[in-house]
Amino acid sequence: MTELNKRAKQFMDALLHIDADRCSMLLDNLSSQGGDLRLVEDVVIPALEQIGVSWEGGDISLSQVYMAGRICERVVGRLLLENTCSIYGRPRVGIGVIEDYHALGKRMVISALRSSGYDLLDYGHGLKADDLVERALKDQLDILLISCLMLTSAVCVKDVVAGLRRAGSRVVVVVGGAPFRLAPMLWKEVGAHCMGSNSGEAVRIVRTLMEDRIWE
Amino acid sequence: MGMTSSQRLQIALSHREPDRVPYVLSANMHPARQMGLTIKEYFSRPRNVVEGQLKLHRMFGNDILCCYPFAALEILAWGGEALYCDNGPPNAGAPIIRRAEEISLLDPPEVAGNQPLQGVLQSTGRLKAAVGNDIPIAGVIISPTSLPIMQMGFGPYLDLIHERPDLLERLLLINTQYCVAWANAQLKAGAASILYSDPAFSPAIMSRDFILQYGLPTAVNVISRINGAVMIHMASGTGVPVVNEIFRAGFVGMSASAEEDLGALKSLCRGKLTLVGDLNALAMGSWRSEDIESEVKRAIALAGPGGGFVLSDNHGEIPLMVNEDILLAVADAVRRWGQYPLNWINAEDV
Incomplete structure (x- = not known):
């Protein structure tokens, strides 16, 4: 696991504070700069992976992981839908x-x-x-x-x-x-x-x- | 004349050393297999449970007995259903609270006249008549903060916590009323103490904010109204970061998870909280005789000195897949290596 970049860190921090508005703002701001799929890969996935690692290390709770996932699903889902960004075709x-x-x-x-x-x-x-x-x-x-x-x-x-x-x-x-x-x-x-x-x-x-x- | 289990536990709970480390192997489903009954058949009759608990004591020498069948009992008590299977504990069926708004109209079940709860009380009373004061019987409640995991489903409960704190507080009040009545009924029937099952008190499950805002005050309230000693069990959940909160709440002991350092936990709990654990019940099924010996010795060496320790599994329930031979060997190892004073600890590198 590589060290989180600054944007992923900010996003993860907002997720762990269960701050859906801040998560949306961060992604909207980055999205306006283009490349939604890249945004997911550079910001969202590293943040979620780090959250998983933090839970395993006993640093955060299962409830925080759950809420982070729910917020993420909502804000990223909206972003992908709005931009008709396609998901990966495979694997099924x-x-x-x-x-x-x-x-x-x-x-x-x-x-x-x-x-x-x-x-x-x-x-x-x-x-x-x-x-x-x-x-x-x-x-x-x-x-x-x-x-x-x-x-x-x-x-x-x-x-x-x-x-x-x-x-x-x-x-x-x-x-x-x-x-x-x-x-x-x-x-x-x-x-x-x-x-x-x-x-x-x-x-x-x-x-x-x-x-x-x-x-x- | 040796000590009785009650005497042994009383001394251990006072943070002194009895004759040996007390232990309990929570193989509560195993008697069903031995009696040729399904899990459902076994738990449906109080006399089976009494016979099963006496069997466990005879076979393994358990120092604590328990008539509480499985967590899904609580959902039966609230009018829901339990989904049985042949080789494990039943699951709770569909949530009894389907929409958060239903909490406004929710009432707790009365213990008197509630068939599932009365079955446990009958077992407890009969077992108490059989063992007298020699072997303590533990009663069990699921905490007001963990009960909603079954009442609503875990996801909807977490959503409720963040979206409807007003309804959450009402639900905790209702559950507190129920838990206190249910705990006191078990004590009245013959239980010597209450196990407060609360995975939601573990920081592995819930955030520290939740534990401080809801878990701790709820536990304080419940304990203050229960007419006996109360120990918290977090069902494999870790507890090191909340030892002080557990002590402040008024618990006399806590479970030790196999996923944390028993030595670190012991140093935080010494003289304050009795530890119960921490053998890994899931790994136990594949233990060889040398694993059994080393695991038992490890746990005793880390948590046994000075008393305040009951050797057990980490989850409060040993899977049916762990066969009786392994459990007999665990019991044998505790009796061999758990004799106080534990002079062998200094002589060996455990």
Whole structure:
């Protein structure tokens, strides 16, 4: 993680103070100078990644990460819509929660990714592993994100991976959530391709997979 | 004649050294498997829970018993539903507060006549009759500030905090009324103390501003009205930055997270707050015998000296996937390495 530039720092500071107006002003001001996608990449994504790192380091709370994501989604969404700035065409990304009804982590990842210019399909929570496999195959996903809070849910990821493999799918399965943080080898044991420790890291992982053009 | 669990805990809570480190392995779902019952069947009858808790004591030697089934009980009590699964605790079903405005018309459930709560009270009463004063029974409440996570869903609750502080304050008042009544009913039924489950008091979950503005005053209010000792449990949440607030609130002890330095926590809590923890319940399932030994010794060496420590897992609930052999080995290691005085600590580099 490189050091934040001045604009990203200002933006992050406004996010952590839950100051949506200041966030909008900062982005509007920068947007008027042109290059909205660049703005997202230079300011929004680094700020969200740093927020994720700060949470992992115990410097900020989950509630601040959540609110930052919500504000970001709103102000960036407005900016992209107003300027009809297109999002990335690939990868095709979907997210869901299996055998569990805790949806905050999923919500935070969605906010972070949408704020970073990625669209993704939200399959909801309380899904059976088979349902998620079916939907991932139907939508021909490149990346499937699975958010978990409960251990029972985390263990079920292996059923999703097995289902996808049986169908011959090459979709990359990325997991995240408390069970994977507290049991650091669990993501490998359930057959996931990688694990994100926070919503900012989810953005970094998707971006890396995109740069690697994993669908080719 | 050895000490009873009650005597052992009383001394440990007074920040003195009893005969050995007290411990509790919160394997509250495991008896269901041993009795050939589903989680739902097991918790649906008070007699199962009593039998299960006695089994846990016989198998592992737990120094604390507990009849509280799972957090989603609270949603059942408020008229919602619990979503059961076969290999873990049930989730809370759909939120009972669907729109923030509904808080204006919300009333807390009465403990008397509330079937889910009465089931826990019956279990507690029967268990108390079986164990007398030898083994303490812990009652549990979900704090007024953490209850809305289930009542509304976490996202909408966070939105409420920032957008409708007026309704937030009303909800906390309603929840406080409920929590106090529910805690006192458990004490009356035979619980010796109350575990105040409050992940929202952890700075890993909520901002310091929220904890100071709402978490601390709410805890002070609730504790002042509960007729017994109260300990806070943050369900794996870290607590180092809020030790002073926890002490100021009037708690007698706090949970220790596996995600923070137990030694640092102990030095902040010594003589003030008893620590409960901090074995990693999620990693425990893959521990080998040498891991068990070293983890138990680590925790005892860091937090055991001087008393004020109860060895337990960090979350307050050990997953069903952790098998009984591992738990037996953990219990055995605590009994071997937890004998006071802990002279081995200075002799070994732990």
